[in-house]
Amino acid sequence: MSDSQKPKFTIPPPDKASKPEMLRALEFSMGSSFSTSPICPPPNPLIIVISGPSGVGKDAVIKKLRQVRESLHFVVTATSRPTREGEVDGKDYYFVSEEEFLSMVERNELLEYALLYGDYKGIPKRQIREFMAKGHDIVLRVDVQGAETLRKILGTSAVFIYLVAESELELVERLIDRKTETSEALLVRIATAREEVKHVRDFDYVVVNGEGKLDNAVKLVESIIDAEKAKVQQRRAVI
Numbered sequence: 001m002s003d004s005q006k007p008k009f010t011i012p013p014p015d016k017a018s019k020p021e022m023l024r025a026l027e028f029s030m031g032s033s034f035s036t037s038p039i040c041p042p043p044n045p046l047i048i049v050i051s052g053p054s055g056v057g058k059d060a061v062i063k064k065l066r067q068v069r070e071s072l073h074f075v076v077t078a079t080s081r082p083t084r085e086g087e088v089d090g091k092d093y094y095f096v097s098e099e100e101f102l103s104m105v106e107r108n109e110l111l112e113y114a115l116l117y118g119d120y121k122g123i124p125k126r127q128i129r130e131f132m133a134k135g136h137d138i139v140l141r142v143d144v145q146g147a148e149t150l151r152k153i154l155g156t157s158a159v160f161i162y163l164v165a166e167s168e169l170e171l172v173e174r175l176i177d178r179k180t181e182t183s184e185a186l187l188v189r190i191a192t193a194r195e196e197v198k199h200v201r202d203f204d205y206v207v208v209n210g211e212g213k214l215d216n217a218v219k220l221v222e223s224i225i226d227a228e229k230a231k232v233q234q235r236r237a238v239i
């Protein structure tokens, strides 16, 4: 049967037909039924690296982000440093002895590790694999040195966010107020922060954590995550 011989099927005017009738008529005209499958596949699990100088507010931002984004998995870092007041083992960090830490390194269980201010800190790989397999986005909290190592390992497969204070003075005041460092340790942290700010170019995003404006910083981090999830060319991290 040629096209001209095919029975003509007219689509009723929308105000004259019910929605099911309209759908049936449109499907008939298109030659196939309308698919209910999602037009875009679900976004890949994302690895978000949050970094910045000591005292800028990485923990504070992450604590807040944890409250507003329950679907994120915040990797618990292993550390050989002593527990600070109020910190909980397995929640804030995995507090391990130096010997235990070094045996984790030997067993290749850490994605990245570093000796920082006399203490070891490292990221356990297993946690990342487990949660990514379940479709969770992963948040890693690392110092600037750690972020640089992660960039070498993960390249552009992860998103790197650099937190900054509004000014150097503000950062120093925050460190003084925290009262967790000796005067010597304070000096080391401040000198390191001065060097580290030069590395901001190696990151994908910079977020200002201004004094008293923690909520703004958290909102911006959330927006970055949302935008990354909407990217056409998705990052694909493999650990």
Ligand SMILES: Nc1ncnc2c1ncn2[C@@H]1O[C@H](COP(=O)(O)OP(=O)(O)OP(=O)(O)O)[C@@H](O)[C@H]1O
Binding pocket: 052, 053, 054, 055, 056, 057, 058, 059, 060, 061, 174, 175, 177, 178, 209, 210, 211, 212, 213, 214
């Ligand atoms: N936007 C903000 N305004 C005021 N104070 C803040 C803000 N963000 C964080 N702080 C405070 O600054 C201090 C340092 O923050 P935090 O411990 O989160 O820094 P950090 O980057 O995790 O430091 P470190 O790398 O040394 O662990 C804390 O006392 C925290 O409560």
